[in-house]
Amino acid sequence: MKPVIAFANHKGGVGKTTSAVNIASVLGETGKRVLVMDIDPQGSASLHFGVRDKGAGFLRALERSVAAPVLPTAVRGVDLIPSGPALAEAAQRFSGILGAELLARCLARTQGDWELVIIDCPPGPGILTTSALRVSQHVVIPIETNPLALNGLDQLIEMLDSMRRGTPHPWILGIIACRANPRRRVHRETMAELERRFPGRIAPFVRENVALAEAPARGKPVTLYAPDSNGAEDYRRVTQWMLERLG
Numbered sequence: 001m002k003p004v005i006a007f008a009n010h011k012g013g014v015g016k017t018t019s020a021v022n023i024a025s026v027l028g029e030t031g032k033r034v035l036v037m038d039i040d041p042q043g044s045a046s047l048h049f050g051v052r053d054k055g056a057g058f059l060r061a062l063e064r065s066v067a068a069p070v071l072p073t074a075v076r077g078v079d080l081i082p083s084g085p086a087l088a089e090a091a092q093r094f095s096g097i098l099g100a101e102l103l104a105r106c107l108a109r110t111q112g113d114w115e116l117v118i119i120d121c122p123p124g125p126g127i128l129t130t131s132a133l134r135v136s137q138h139v140v141i142p143i144e145t146n147p148l149a150l151n152g153l154d155q156l157i158e159m160l161d162s163m164r165r166g167t168p169h170p171w172i173l174g175i176i177a178c179r180a181n182p183r184r185r186v187h188r189e190t191m192a193e194l195e196r197r198f199p200g201r202i203a204p205f206v207r208e209n210v211a212l213a214e215a216p217a218r219g220k221p222v223t224l225y226a227p228d229s230n231g232a233e234d235y236r237r238v239t240q241w242m243l244e245r246l247g
């Protein structure tokens with residue numbers, strides 16, 4: 001089975017979508033074939049690729065255990081399962097294990113020659129996030145570099161522990177400090193604390209960068225919108241690090 005990587009954090013606005021979309025795009029740039037599954041009813045990853053969708057097709061595919069609709073993106077090698085507001089209904093219709101089972105079946109029936117699947121999770125610990133985590137081999141956790149972000153991280157780690165008790169799996173592939181401001185002392189303190197608690201799992205940080213903030217509204221990943229920006233450079237470095245970790 002191709003590896004599935006969930007980009008998750010209960011906290012909102014920390015860089016989940018920015019990381020998922022731009023890492024997928026760097027992977028595409030380097031010749032990999034990637035499927036991005038947008039499982040957030042906000043549809044942010046879809047919009048970031050310039051796709052506005054209602055999410056009804058994906059919801060129907062989940063309910064009927066059939067292949068999800070897949071669209072090509074403007075990035076070579078990167079395809080997208082788009083999401084939108086209709087997917088919010090999944091939270092009312094599915095319960096814990098059922099949701100994961102439906103997602104697993106839908107994913108298994110969605111055929112393509114992808115080498116990796118990246119899932120962009122919504123914020124919060126709801127059914128969509130837990131289902132995505134259950135079908136994933138790896139989790140990438142984007143966070144902001146401040147001490148409060150570390151408290152939020154504990155909730156997610158507790159949830160991961162309770163879901164995978166006893167497995168030797170190195171489930172957390174990486175933690176990415178997003179919107180980093182390396183000149184601030186709080187950045188250095190948070191990075192040191194993260195490295196102490198999760199040795200070897202801290203990705204190179206991504207600097208606060210205007211191109212990364214502008215790219216979503218243009219419907220383009222930063223590698224297309226501003227290929228020479230610090231944002232593109234940082235996500236290339238993070239992706240390289242991630243590929244080395246994946247082996």
Ligand SMILES: Nc1ncnc2c1ncn2[C@@H]1O[C@H](COP(=O)(O)OP(=O)(O)OP(=O)(O)O)[C@@H](O)[C@H]1O
Nearest residue numbers: 012013014015016017018123179207208209212213
């Ligand atoms: N390194 C960065 N520099 C500048 N802006 C950034 C950076 N990373 C993310 N942003 C901006 O911060 C906002 C939140 O990022 P993003 O949407 O990736 O977070 P999220 O965790 O997916 O949010 P949500 O929980 O709502 O899904 C967006 O407007 C994004 O463009």
Ligand SMILES: [Mg+2]
Nearest residue numbers: 016017040044
């Ligand atoms: Mg998001």
